[in-house]
Amino acid sequence: MKILLMKTFLIIALLSGYFAIAPSAQIVKKDTALIKQIDSMFKTDQFWRKEFAKTKRKEKSVYSDETIQSKWEEADRINELKAKAIIKKYGYPGYDLVGGSSDSFWAIVQHCDDDIPFQEQVLILMKKEVDKNNADKENYALLTDRVLVGKHQKQIYGTQVNVDPKTHKATPFPLKYPKSVDKLRKEVGLEPLAAYLKSFE
Numbered sequence: 001m002k003i004l005l006m007k008t009f010l011i012i013a014l015l016s017g018y019f020a021i022a023p024s025a026q027i028v029k030k031d032t033a034l035i036k037q038i039d040s041m042f043k044t045d046q047f048w049r050k051e052f053a054k055t056k057r058k059e060k061s062v063y064s065d066e067t068i069q070s071k072w073e074e075a076d077r078i079n080e081l082k083a084k085a086i087i088k089k090y091g092y093p094g095y096d097l098v099g100g101s102s103d104s105f106w107a108i109v110q111h112c113d114d115d116i117p118f119q120e121q122v123l124i125l126m127k128k129e130v131d132k133n134n135a136d137k138e139n140y141a142l143l144t145d146r147v148l149v150g151k152h153q154k155q156i157y158g159t160q161v162n163v164d165p166k167t168h169k170a171t172p173f174p175l176k177y178p179k180s181v182d183k184l185r186k187e188v189g190l191e192p193l194a195a196y197l198k199s200f201e
Contacts, residue, residue, distance in 0.1 A: 035101045042104035048072035080112045092125035094134035106139040137188040170200035
């Protein structure tokens with residue numbers, strides 16, 4: 001009789017939704033509108049940089065150098081305003097919210113060099129997502145170094161480099177921990193510094 005009553009209780013409980021799903025098991029629905037916005041921002045971010053790269057390689061561009069420079073600056077300015085609005089509304093948009101567009105958002109913030117305090121704000125929010133495997137560790141390392149170099153401080157991972165225009169040799173900006181830089185790079189999934197520098201040459 002007890003077994004029968006227990007089975008009856010289970011059936012009633014399931015039908016009535018008695019057993020609640022734990023919050024951690026809930027799936028965050030991706031925001032398609034936000035994804036579309038970030039993708040559009042990234043497309044603009046890359047367009048003028050690619051046109052600039054053409055001129056550096058002596059390739060033909062339909063735009064003048066003046067147009068490329070002005071449009072590039074305008075695009076970055078508008079993207080920065082949009083990025084700030086996104087951060088204010090959503091925090092750092094991780095993979096659960098925008099999928100791979102999370103990496104595109106990082107690239108946009110990476111180019112907000114005229115507002116280092118904003119980049120620092122993003123770093124704090126991004127770290128929370130990195131700790132949950134909801135944002136890219138390598139990107140976090142790159143932005144960390146970008147901020148440090150922007151503040152004229154020694155970088156940690158050696159991701160920010162200077163390339164000599166004559167010799168094409170790449171050297172990192174000053175390192176905070178030069179002896180352990182490869183260990184630190186490995187922890188965030190980056191290749192050894194020597195291999196990284198060679199890729200610039």
